[in-house]
Amino acid sequence: MTENRGQRTEDATALLAAIRFNTDGLIPAISQDANTGEVLMMAWMNRQAVEDTLRTGYAHYYSRSRQRQWKKGESSGHVQQVRSIHLDCDGDTLLLKIEQTGAACHTMRRSCFYRQWRNDGWQVTEEPLHAA
Amino acid sequence: MTENRGQRTEDATALLAAIRFNTDGLIPAISQDANTGEVLMMAWMNRQAVEDTLRTGYAHYYSRSRQRQWKKGESSGHVQQVRSIHLDCDGDTLLLKIEQTGAACHTMRRSCFYRQWRNDGWQVTEEPLHAA
Numbered sequence: 001m002t003e004n005r006g007q008r009t010e011d012a013t014a015l016l017a018a019i020r021f022n023t024d025g026l027i028p029a030i031s032q033d034a035n036t037g038e039v040l041m042m043a044w045m046n047r048q049a050v051e052d053t054l055r056t057g058y059a060h061y062y063s064r065s066r067q068r069q070w071k072k073g074e075s076s077g078h079v080q081q082v083r084s085i086h087l088d089c090d091g092d093t094l095l096l097k098i099e100q101t102g103a104a105c106h107t108m109r110r111s112c113f114y115r116q117w118r119n120d121g122w123q124v125t126e127e128p129l130h131a132a
Numbered sequence: 133m134t135e136n137r138g139q140r141t142e143d144a145t146a147l148l149a150a151i152r153f154n155t156d157g158l159i160p161a162i163s164q165d166a167n168t169g170e171v172l173m174m175a176w177m178n179r180q181a182v183e184d185t186l187r188t189g190y191a192h193y194y195s196r197s198r199q200r201q202w203k204k205g206e207s208s209g210h211v212q213q214v215r216s217i218h219l220d221c222d223g224d225t226l227l228l229k230i231e232q233t234g235a236a237c238h239t240m241r242r243s244c245f246y247r248q249w250r251n252d253g254w255q256v257t258e259e260p261l262h263a264a
Contacts, residue, residue: 011252018247018254030162030171037169039162042225054249087254088244089237093174095245105221112220113227115150117186120143122150122219 012051020091021047026062027094031104034083034097040104041112043072045094057082059096078102103129144183152223153179158194159226163236166215166229172236173244175204177226189214191228210234235261 021027026044033040045053046062049069053060059072059080073079079101086095105112108128115122153159158176165172177185178194181201185192191204191212205211211233218227237244240260247254 014253015249028160028174030174032171039164039171039227042160042162042220085249086245086257087247087249088174089239089241089246090244093244095171107221109221112222112225113218114221115219117147117217117219121146125218 012054015054015085016047016050018087018091019050019094022092024064026064027092029059029061029094029096031059031080031096031098031100034099038111039113040098040100040110050094053082053096054085059098073101076102076106078104080104144186147186147217148179148182150219150223151182151226154224156196158196159224161191161193161226161228163191163212163228163230163232166231170243171245172230172232172242182226185214185228186217191230205233208234208238210236212236 019027025046028042029045030042031040032038043061044064045060046069049060049062052069052071059082060069061072062069080096080098082096082098084097088095100110103109105114109126110129111126114124114126116125151159157178160174161177162174163172164170175193176196177192178201181192181194184201184203191214192201193204194201203211212228212230214228214230216229232242235242237246241258242261243258246256246258248257
């Protein structure tokens with residue numbers, strides 16, 4: 001157990017070493033449905049959120065408005081189980097392939113990107129999921 | 133022609149009205165392969181880049197390091213033809229579904245997200261495309 005903990009800490013250090021956080025100590029993280037490829041949302045992570053995501057296997061983010069780190073779905077139950085973590089060439093954007101429980105969006109839609117530009121206006125392309 | 137130009141300007145105004153640029157006047161834009169669903173890159177747009185993307189049908193971004201707006205692929209030829217433009221719930225992230233010519237990444241890889249975390253290190257999961 002102690003060894004596992006040590007290993008995990010070492011892993012997190014290696015993972016974090018390649019990440020270039022911005023001047024606010026944050027990095028954008030895109031979440032993509034691991035099964036369908038649908039892009040679900042983009043949110044920000046601080047160092048702790050990255051560590052907690054790695055440690056628990058569930059996506060954690062940093063809320064800039066609430067100024068705190070949070071587990072996605074901690075109140076709604078709409079958690080994101082992480083299948084894989086990817087980093088871009090500049091080390092300043094993360095891509096998480098995840099299994100989404102329920103809605104990724106706070107509007108109860110599967111994806112936050114439910115508006116599409118259609119010639120002369122933003123059209124809503126996705127309806128909210130029905131409450132269970 | 134004049135009418136078309138007027139219409140385009142009006143369209144851009146409506147499109148831009150829903151977008152919440154950050155305090156630097158920028159918005160992150162995720163580009164996704166319209167055919168495969170692969171997430172290719174994340175870059176930033178300023179107001180002009182959004183307008184030029186809408187006007188030309190090709191992705192334009194704003195380079196924070198060079199402090200100027202640019203057409204993706206203007207020197208490499210690796211342009212991104214935009215199929216659709218999507219906006220998230222908060223209006224602060226764009227998703228572009230695009231047709232990518234060649235490599236999206238400056239390392240000549242199809243996607244910028246070519247590193248994947250595998251237990252104890254970042255593994256390169258994609259090789260550069262061969263030069264034509």
